[in-house]
Amino acid sequence: MNENAITDNQDLNNEPVKSEISENNTDSDAISEDELQRNRFQTYFSEAVESEGPKLTAILNIFLELKNIDGELAEIDEEKGDLPENINIIKSKLESIESKLSTRRTDLSSLEKEKSELLETDKSYEEKINKYDEQKYDVRSNKEYDEIVKTIESLFEEVQKNEIRIKVITTESEKISAEVSELESKYNELNSELQEKQALLDELNEEFKQEETVLTSKRNELSSKLDDESKSLYERINKMHKGEATAIVRKGNCSGCYNSIPPQRVIEIKSAEKIYTCQSCGRILVSEDFSAS
Ligand SMILES: [Zn+2]
Secondary structure (H helix, E strand, O other), X not given: OHHHHHHHHHHHHHHHHHHHHHHHOOHHHHHHHHHXXXXXXXXXHHHHHHOOHHHHHHHHHHHHHHHHHHHHHHHHHHHHOOHHHHHHHHHHHHHHHHHHHHHHHHHHHHHHHHHHHHHHHHHHHHHHHHHHHXXXXXXXXXXXXXXXXHHHHHHHHHHHHHHHHHHHHHHHHHHHHHHHHHHHHHHHHHHXXXXXXXXXXXXXXXXXXXXXXXXXXXXXXXXXXXXXXHHHXXXXXXXXXXXXXXXXXXXXXXXXXXXXXXXXXXXXXXXXXXXXXXOOOOOEEEEHHHHHO
16 A cells, blocks of 8 residues: 555656756766756655654544544444434433432422421420410319419410411412422433434444444554544544545545545645645545555
């Protein structure tokens, strides 16, 4: 693959050399001119060998292979559709319902506790009232009688106050209970929807598990051959164009977005000395000649 890329470079540079020699020069001039061109060529050639030429060819190849793998992974994702996203949405809704339910259940139980304490208190007050009621006929003075009556009255007042509070609690409890049962039915509804969707996704995951494992391990192997910069470039573009991070320059057009690429740029892309991305869609561009080789 690397040799092919270098051969392309040679062809590009050899053409003008030949024509200049044959048309414009005498034999003696031709030697020095030829020597000069050879030196120029060697400079270029050795740069290509020693610096980025072959390295980029390898990188572009990896980009192409990664694109094919990511294309297949994207197809699998397509099969799963919105399921994973919907499942996450339902899960977060369930969480929020759960937290509301927990708050409201706590409110409810503290109101119930208060109510039963008030009922207990009232019961003991009523017993006291009954006791004082019997005692008031055994008194030996008016003063004693008045005191007992006063105590009975104040106990009655307490009981009445408690009954008002109990009524308020009952109303509030009914309201919260209705809210809780509404939340519970919403929760159950969403939960069964979740179970359904999760079962579907589990089925699909099972179906594609093997394929995904193979593709992912191939992907990791290829990705590990890339330098950090190339890796992050590819991953960034793959996020935008899932499974289509790399495009082929076909007849001067980007195969990703079909926009045309200037002829000079097409030549530069073919030389594979640098990594070029499409100015319209941002995909990594690989020459059709290169990708065919
Ligand atoms: Zn494009």
